[in-house]
Amino acid sequence: MKSVVLKFVNLVGETGLYRLLCPGRIPVFMLHRVTDGNDNVPGDMTADKLRSYLRYLSSRKYNVLSMEQLWQVLEKGGPIPSKTVMFTIDDGFFDHHDVAAKVFDEFGFPLNFFVITGLLDKHLWPWDDQIAYALNRTELRQVSLQLPSGGEYSIDLSVKNIRQTAREIRNALKKDKQAHIYRWLKEELYHKLKVEFPCNIPPEYQPMSWDDARSLRERGHGVYPHTCSHRILSALVSDEKHQEINEARKRVEQELQYTPEVFAYPTGRRSDYDLADIDELKRAGFKMAFNTVPNYVSQGCSHFELPRFSVPGAVADFIQIVNRFEAMKEKLPNQPMVSRSFLPTR
Ligand SMILES: [Zn+2]
Known part of the structure; x- marks a missing residue:
């Protein structure tokens, strides 16, 4: 119709x-x-x-x-x-x-x-794409992140899919001071998700x-x-x-x-x-x-x-x-x- x-x-x-x-x-x-x-x-x-x-x-x-x-x-x-x-x-x-x-x-x-x-x-390659890249490669389902502001964000990939989780992390990070966002991704997100941070920009980015x-x-x-x-x-x-x-x-x-x-x-x-x-x-x-x-x-x-x-x-x-x-x-x-x-x- x-x-x-x-x-x-x-x-x-x-x-x-x-x-x-x-x-x-x-x-x-x-x-x-x-x-x-x-x-x-x-x-x-x-x-x-x-x-x-x-x-x-x-x-x-x-x-x-x-x-x-x-x-x-x-x-x-x-x-x-x-x-x-x-x-x-x-x-x-x-x-x-x-x-x-x-x-x-x-x-x-x-x-x-x-x-x-x-x-x-x-x-660099864009910080928002770096979030999706890490979530697509982690083998972990539940991880607790400390946001740059000090707040917490809990990832649970058994409940929310990658797309939704990436959107939520992106929106949480947008509200934060972004001065050290790239360092935070490497030292907190990639570290906690146990994903190796790529030395070179990945082919798709x-x-x-x-x-x-x-x-x-x-x-x-x-x-x-x-x-x-x-x-x-x-x-x-x-x-x-x-x-x-x-x-x-x-x-x-x-x-x-x-x-x-x-x-x-x-x-x-x-x-x-x-x-x-x-x-x-x-x-x-x-x-x-x-x-x-x-x-x-x-x-x-x-x-x-x-x-x-x-x-x-x-x-x-x-x-x-x-x-x-x-x-x-x-x-x-x-x-x-x-x-x-x-x-x-x-
Ligand atoms: Zn853009």
Whole structure:
């Protein structure tokens, strides 16, 4: 039943009705990992699924904006062109260059990359991925952790699955001071779970290279900083905030020979950054920043809190955001058959 309703809803969407009723909105999408089936990449977005989404946009003549085009639209402050979308991808893993960019190249669409500079420098791999890696390799079921704040967290993998446990540890750590998060993971989490901390970045968490990033820019894509270490900015003191923002900007500048003016907050919920971070970005010369609050970009948005939708796993959900039916839901009373399920990840 639900699929029949969705089909009808999306058929009406083909007429452009929802865009007409909900003008002035651009969906900016956020990708995370994209697998071509030959790698061990976590997540379920395949190159084929991504290709089918882009084919939909191409066949309906949607305009996929570059970052510069989005800036022009927002800076001018005039009406927002109706048939537009934009794409971003966060963190800077190898599949972003090797798989995702190639799919976008097939259609001549730009993709905007937010890279963790410490990952591309091979100094670290993201702390949130380190949690999942350890939980997937431990043979223990019950472990008690002492959090950096001194609080306790009890792991019981016989009751909660790895995904849920990883989410809970991640959320507990987000609330803590994050200055020494990487040391804590190695000395507390890996130690207690009796998992050997890998000497090198594991294959599935390898970054793209700076050469890859340069090649992306030459092919018309955008590359922008996403901090040095992916630590939660709101959980850092001002010197650390300054370093994460300015050092990441400097590394992109050094490697790519241009000055980036766009940024994305790690994990990007409203509680993951604060006003001091926005001030720091402005002082550093940035002009736009993205969070991960699922909504459309419109002229009323702060340029330092631009929202993004996670790319949904189901094509019908993707089409609903693209054709602005998702915006219609705000105007309608209860919509039991469709829910705002496009929750952010990274
Ligand atoms: Zn991220």
